Amino acid sequence: MNEGILWTLLGEGLRQDAQEDFIVAANEIAQEALSGVQLADIVPIAFLSHVFQCEGREWTHKGIAFMGRIRGRDTDQKLRSVKRTRAQLVDIDTPLGSVTPLQNAKVLGVAQECLASKERGRIPFHDNEISRNELYRNRYQFHDTVVKPVMRAASEYVCEQSLGDVAKVIDEAIREVSPHSIIDVACGENGLCNALAERGDIPIVVGNDVAWSQIELIRKTRSLPHPASSLLYTNHDATDLPFADKTFSVAICKNVLHHMASAEAVRELIGECIRIAHRAIIIEVADPVAEHLGSRIMRHYYIDFLRDGAVKFYSRRELEEFTDKDELRERFLMSTVQGVYQFAVFDS
Incomplete structure (x- = not known):
């Protein structure tokens, strides 16, 4: 047995020193089976256990079954065409009666449900x-490497509050509840979850984003977290998170509302943050067109240069309506070089 291996997944070990994780391994295995595919919305759905005898001893292999959505190709090229690979990849529409024992019909049934x-x-x-x-x-x-550091430095002198002040307010809202666990529900390439894990006083830190390519950017910049913290990355739609009610002490949602497809999706997102956490912290920039010159310039930078997928920026009044909920603890504004942010903190 190799003590350096934390888990063995379909013939490959996940090593702690390499900071490997299940989602990276799952994508690699899927690409081996179907060249060019990428999985999204990868969700663990079942624990597996296989007990067997070897050399007079009883051994138990434990595993996890996942389901994921295929991106990046014509999904009509069904997984049924996959030849033998290390993975047991099964199309979700496969009839249960045609599933082989190795593919496990019970797991497929769970996925279909x-x-x-x-x-x-x-x-x-x-x-x-x-x-x-x-x-x-x-x-x-x-x-991340050039513009952000410049903006942080400039923000100390340009507006009422600096970006450092915003970070302090977020930190205070987190520390107030002495959290055991925290999730950034749509972290993007923002390294906040990395920084929280490196502090070492929060046992479980989760960075989630629907775009795994964005998480890969912050995975490459992380250092090994403090031994007291477990840093995990997940790949889920923030409006439909697969976590039980009140799983986390704190949920953070920063600069995400303007990416939602509709006002209804905004409400779903805020509702999910409140559902999965005892404290939900929503931070969203108000419509830059209605604010100061700096916010309008930053809007053009994000949309025209970074190609940020903004759908609609909401006014202060609209943001107040979205956050007018029974769980609302407090709401306040901060004016920064990047725009006017509204903070809404919910306790439930």
């Missing part, structure tokens, strides 16, 4: 933005 109430057969709205982010990945890297 999970998707029974989901709308299928169309490309999700957010896939277009994910593809755009992947296309302009180099611009995001330039933004």
